[in-house]
Amino acid sequence: xxxxxxxxxxxxxxxxxxxxxxxxxxxxxxxxxxxxxxxxxxxxxxxxxxxxxxxxxxxxxxxxxxxxxxxxxxxxxxxxxxxxxxxxxxxxxxxxxxxxxxxxxxxxxxxxxxxxxxxxxxxxxxxxxxxxxxxxxxxxxxxxxxxxxxxxxxxxxxxxxxxxxxxxxxxxxxxxxxxxxxxxxxxxxxxxxxxxxxxxxxxxxxxxxxxxxxxxxxxxxxxxxxxxxxxxxxxxxxxxxxxxxxxxxxxxxxxxxxxxxxxxxxxxxxxxxxxxxxxxxxxxxxxxxxxxxxxxxxxxxxxxxxxxxxxxxxxxxxxxxxxxxxxxxxxxxxxxxxxxxxxxxxxxxxxxxxxxxxxxxxxxxxxxxxxxxxxxxxxxxxxxxxxxxxxxxxxxxxxxxxxxxxxxxxxxxxxxxxxxxxxxxxx
Numbered sequence: 054x055x056x057x058x059x060x061x062x063x064x065x066x067x068x069x070x071x072x073x074x075x076x077x078x079x080x081x082x083x084x085x086x087x088x089x090x091x092x093x094x095x096x097x098x099x100x101x102x103x104x105x106x107x108x109x110x111x112x113x114x115x116x117x118x119x120x121x122x123x124x125x126x127x128x129x130x131x132x133x134x135x136x137x138x139x140x141x142x143x144x145x146x147x148x149x150x151x152x153x154x155x156x157x158x159x160x161x162x163x164x165x166x167x168x169x170x171x172x173x174x175x176x177x178x179x180x181x182x183x184x185x186x187x188x189x190x191x192x193x194x195x196x197x198x199x200x201x202x203x204x205x206x207x208x209x210x211x212x213x214x215x216x217x218x219x220x221x222x223x224x225x226x227x228x229x230x231x232x233x234x235x236x237x238x239x240x241x242x243x244x245x246x247x248x249x250x251x252x253x254x255x256x257x258x259x260x261x262x263x264x265x266x267x268x269x270x271x272x273x274x275x276x277x278x279x280x281x282x283x284x285x286x287x288x289x290x291x292x293x294x295x296x297x298x299x300x301x302x303x304x305x306x307x308x309x310x311x312x313x314x315x316x317x318x319x320x321x322x323x324x325x326x327x328x329x330x331x332x333x334x335x336x337x338x339x340x341x342x343x344x345x346x347x348x349x350x351x352x353x354x355x356x357x358x359x360x361x362x363x364x365x366x367x368x369x370x371x372x373x374x375x376x377x378x379x380x381x382x383x384x385x386x387x388x389x390x391x392x393x394x395x396x397x398x399x400x401x402x403x404x405x406x407x408x409x410x411x412x413x414x415x416x417x418x419x420x421x422x423x424x425x426x427x428x429x430x431x432x433x434x435x436x437x438x439x440x441x442x443x444x445x446x447x448x449x450x451x452x453x454x455x456x457x458x459x460x461x462x463x464x465x466x467x468x469x470x471x472x473x474x475x476x477x478x479x480x
Contacts, residue, residue: 087220088334094227096383099327101234103384105243111388112316113186113245115323119311120178120190121171123304125200126296128167131289132159132281133208134296138418139284140212141348147270148277149213154269155277160205164198171197182311189246196253202260207341209267214345222263229255291420298431305435306450309442322447324384325394328376332368332402336361336409347416351476353469357410365406372399397451404458411465419468426464433460 103111136156143149175190203226210219233251237243285293310319339357347353376395384391414423434457441449 083217083220087224088338089331091223091227092331092334094231095327096379098227098231098234099324100383100385101238101243102248103324103388105238106245106248108317108320108387110245112311112318112320113184113189114248115307115320116182116184116186116311116316117190117193117249118323119304119307119319121197121200123301123308124170124174125167125204126300128163128170128201129204129293129296130163131285131291131293131296132156132163133204133289134292134415134420135281135285135289136205137208137212137344137415138288138348139281140209141214141345141416143213150268150270151273151277152281153209153213153267154271155274155281156205156209157264157269158271158274159278159281160201161198164201167201168194168197182316184311184316189249192246193249193253196250196257199253199256199260202264203256206260206263211341211344215267216342218263218266219341221266222259225259225262226256229258288418288420291424292415292427295424295427295431298428301431306438306442306453309438310447310450313443314446318447321388321391322394322450324380324388324391325398328379328391328395329372329399329402332365332372332399333406333409335364335368336406340409340412343410344412344416347413350413352473353410353413361406361410365403368406369399369403372396394447394451397448398454401451401454401458404455404462408462408465411469414465414468414472417472419472422468422472423465426461426468429464430457430460433457 102114106114136152139152140149143152172191172194175187178190179185179187206222207219210216230252233255234243234248237247307319307322310322339360343357372395377392380392380395381389434453437453437456438450441453445452
């Protein structure tokens with residue numbers, strides 16, 4: 054009888070593990086293939102944009118994404134990583150809905166503050182960067198409330214284990230934008246203002262739809278706000294400090310390219326980043342799918358690292374053989390300079406892909422460790438950007454990015470090994 058019970062327990066455990074692994078494969082696959090579709094649609098939109106706009110006007114569009122991407126992280130106050138961890142550790146469905154509702158209210162407030170800030174700085178941008186953009190930005194400000202939601206929704210989906218929602222959100226954002234661009238490109242004319250407007254309207258439409266799909270509850274807001282506030286103080290704030298250093302320093306190179314060179318070269322650099330970005334895609338999808346499970350595991354499964362390395366080799370090989378062809382087909386001859394930056398920039402993306410599995414540390418609420426790595430990376434990135442870009446232009450920005458990613462990968466690897474040692478010493 055005892056043997057039968059033992060065998061039964063082992064069979065049940067194996068079935069649970071199989072179901073869990075199937076879920077991970079499903080979530081990784083759905084996120085990866087949705088991102089693949091988004092990338093294809095993104096290439097389509099970039100092809101339309103580069104054919105509709107001159108390199109100078111495309112540079113203004115790239116500057117808009119750089120400007121908003123640079124400042125948005127100052128308005129996150131650690132909310133997004135806080136929500137990831139709270140939702141990942143939560144088992145109560147009603148409480149989950151209330152946490153979602155509270156996060157949407159807080160994000161709406163942050164969106165209003167962000168829009169007011171953009172309106173204020175719009176009066177100084179033209180003189181500082183020697184461009185004509187301030188008046189365009191003032192017209193777009195009301196719609197910029199979408200930006201905080203674009204950062205929140207992936208965190209909610211990853212934390213709650215509802216990966217299909219972030220996949221759907223990314224797909225809808227790109228689909229709405231692509232359809233609008235195609236219609237106007239073939240039946241009318243496109244200018245930089247219209248492209249930015251369509252981008253924001255598409256994002257807002259997707260945000261509203263996904264909020265309804267999450268089915269949030271706005272009950273017990275004071276209680277949920279206090280819970281978010283407490284976790285943010287313990288964990289999210291440290292991630293916020295780190296993200297301010299890492300993300301803003303990551304965007305600083307684009308600000309400096311605009312300032313020291315011009316917006317046209319910023320456009321070239323931005324397009325090279327778009328060509329390289331699929332390298333991170335599958336590793337990021339797998340890490341996101343594993344996030345909720347990471348909170349209960351003692352270490353990262355070795356197969357995750359092996360899978361990650363195989364993906365790096367495959368994606369780097371594809372870039373090496375096809376990047377120049379892809380640039381000319383997608384963007385046209387007037388943007389052929391983009392190809393010169395793709396392979397050097399791919400080194401930074403290799404490093405970024407390498408440390409995707411270390412999202413494990415975030416699942417373990419290692420906020421201080423993540424903050425320390427991000428601060429170190431940010432300091433190195435800022436110093437390298439200030440020195441390298443005036444000396445070597447866009448290539449200087451690439452060298453700075455590579456150096457920053459080396460620091461990031463080394464720091465996260467160090468803290469992961471330290472975590473394993475601590476676990477071993479306690480057992």
